Amino acid sequence: LSERTALRHNINLMQLVYGKPASKSSNEMKDTSEEESEDDEFFKPKGEGNKKSKEGVNDNDVDIDDCSKFLSNGSIKDWKSEDLIASIRDRFVTGDWSK
Amino acid sequence: MGKISYMRLKGSQNLRLRLLLSTLSTTPILIEDIRADATWPGLRPHEVSLLRLLEKISDDCVVEINETGTKLKYKPGIVIGGRHLVHDCGTSRAIGYFLEPLIVLGLFGKKALSIRLKGITNDSKDPSVDTFRSTTLPMLKQFGIPPEGLDLKIQSCGVPPHGGGEVILSIPIVQDSLKAITWIDEGMVKRIRGVTFSTKVSVQFENTMIHAARGIFNRLLPDVHIFTDHKAGEQAGKSPGYGISLFAETTSGCFISADTAVSYGREDDEGELDDEKKELSPPGDIGEKIASALLGEIEQGGVVDSTHQGLLFLLCALCPQDVSKVRVGKLSPYGIEVLRHIRDFLGVKFVIKPDPSTETVILKCVGCGLKNLSRKDN
Incomplete structure (x- = not known):
């Protein structure tokens, strides 16, 4: 089962980034993928509608600021809590290596 | 001259990325509908500045913008590079915005690039110049770029709204091509380093930030050093502000960074007017926030x-x-x-x-x- 979920997850990531397999990167396919595709918005002669459906964080804001910095406002955790500290302890050289 | 076929694009999003890739792949692009429906239509000052910068470092590059700035034609030229170039990045975006495409273009130039960039060195939107020094440049080395000639010198700091910062970027060219990498070992964090800066405010702000940040790391790692860099006089730019840039180095040579800066907002930025007009966030909060952000990045586990x-x-x-x-x-x-x-x-x-x-x-x-x-x- 875990393999299957992994596989599904895998496809989802590819789809999330590149769009449905059918729409690939070829320009001819653009008519069929008009409604749902999240890629190819750049090639469309009348591409207003589909930008709205673009997945990801930049939803319906085509004029969003061009920032590489990922501002995860609000999702910052309280790193003073013991549990959280324990959860990343092994990412440090001071962590427990025996595992 | 033959007719040039343009790749047609729409909207203002990712202009920087489009221009960069257009130049690298020598694909002319035509972008329409650049903020056509916005109150202030057309290209923003920093986007125009980026285009001017591209013209400066390349030969035979053609930029055409229509009257309202909503339509842009860009035919990339050959990246020439060269020494002792100067570019004023303006104050609508930080220098980080320009550095990101510039370091890649510089690598594929005809001559090594060395350019003096003026403007805002640290703000909350773009990676700060300190982060570029600590994290971005070492990353290039993974791709076989020689460390000689790869440098970013910070001459003076500048924060919004008036900037006044200055850096000198030197980028060597790649001799042939980059080196493909397998880079999947993120390693374990062995040390955390960082630097704070303050311009036209008390140096005590920096100490408070460092104290707060250290408080977060203390239970995880003893090897934490954060330096202060108080700027005075000419070097402090034109506006008051302070900030912090932290990075974690891992046993496998990866660098994970987080940074921010606080200052009074730009007057022309309507969107941010509400949050930034009020008092600046206290330095203690900033230190804690960035330390937490860094731990968040470490938790993600990428290289x-x-x-x-x-x-x-x-x-x-x-x-x-x-x-x-x-x-x-x-x-x-x-x-x-x-x-x-x-x-x-x-x-x-x-x-x-x-x-x-x-x-x-x-x-x-x-x-x-x-x-x-x-x-x-x-």
Whole structure:
């Protein structure tokens, strides 16, 4: 089962980034993928509608600021809590290596 | 002269990425509808400034903008590079905005690039120049770029709204092409370093930030050193502000960074007027916030932080026709945009596979084999 979920997850990531397999990167396919595709918005002669459906964080804001910095406002955790500290302890050289 | 066929694009989003990839792949682009419906239509000052910068470093590059700035034609030229160039980045975006495309273009120039950039060195939107020094430049070395001649000197600091900062960037050219990499070992964090800065405010602000940040790290790692860099006089730019840039170095030589800066907002930025007109966040909060952000990035478990994902993917795609394999944490929205644009311009598609055991993502690609052609013209 875990393999299957992994596989599904895998496809989802590819789809999330590149769009449905059918729409690939070829320009001819653009008519069929008009409604749902999240890629190819750049090639469309009348591409207003589909930008709205673009997945990801930049939803319906085509004029969003061009920032590489990922501002995860609000999702910052309280790193003073013991549990959280324990959860990343092994990412440090001071962590427990025996595992 | 033959008719040039333009790749037609729409909207203002990712202009920087489009211009960069257009130049690298020598694909002329035509962008329409640039903020056509906005109250202030057309290109923003920093976008125009970026175009001017591209003209400055390349030969035979043609930029045409219509009267309202909603339509842009860009025919890339050959990146020449050169020494002792100067560019004023303006104050609408920080220097980080310009550095990101510039370091990649510089690598594929005819001559090594050395350029003096003026404007805002630290703000909350773009990676600060300190982060570029500590994290971005070491990252380039992974791709076989010689460390000699790769440098960013910070002459003076400048924060919004008036800037006044100045840096000198030196970028060597790649002799032939980059080196494909397999970079999936993120290692364990062995030390945390960082630097704070303050301009036209008390140096005590820095100490408070450092104290707060150390408080967060203390229970995890003893090897934490954060330096202060109080600027005075000429070096302090034109506006008051303070900030912090932290990075974690791992046993496998990865650098994970987080940074921010606080200052009074730009007057022309309507969107941010509300939050930034009020008092600045206290330095203690900033220190804690950035330390937490850094731990958040470390938790993700990639070989780079989410800010550098885009650059990492781009460099992988520019590699010779070999397989590159990298590990990152959760894909950032900008990283995803970069992946899409890489496919559109360079025809490189990544195989993206999650690694459920570590909750990271492994990306594999075969580079497009970009050679430094401009160099061969010599």
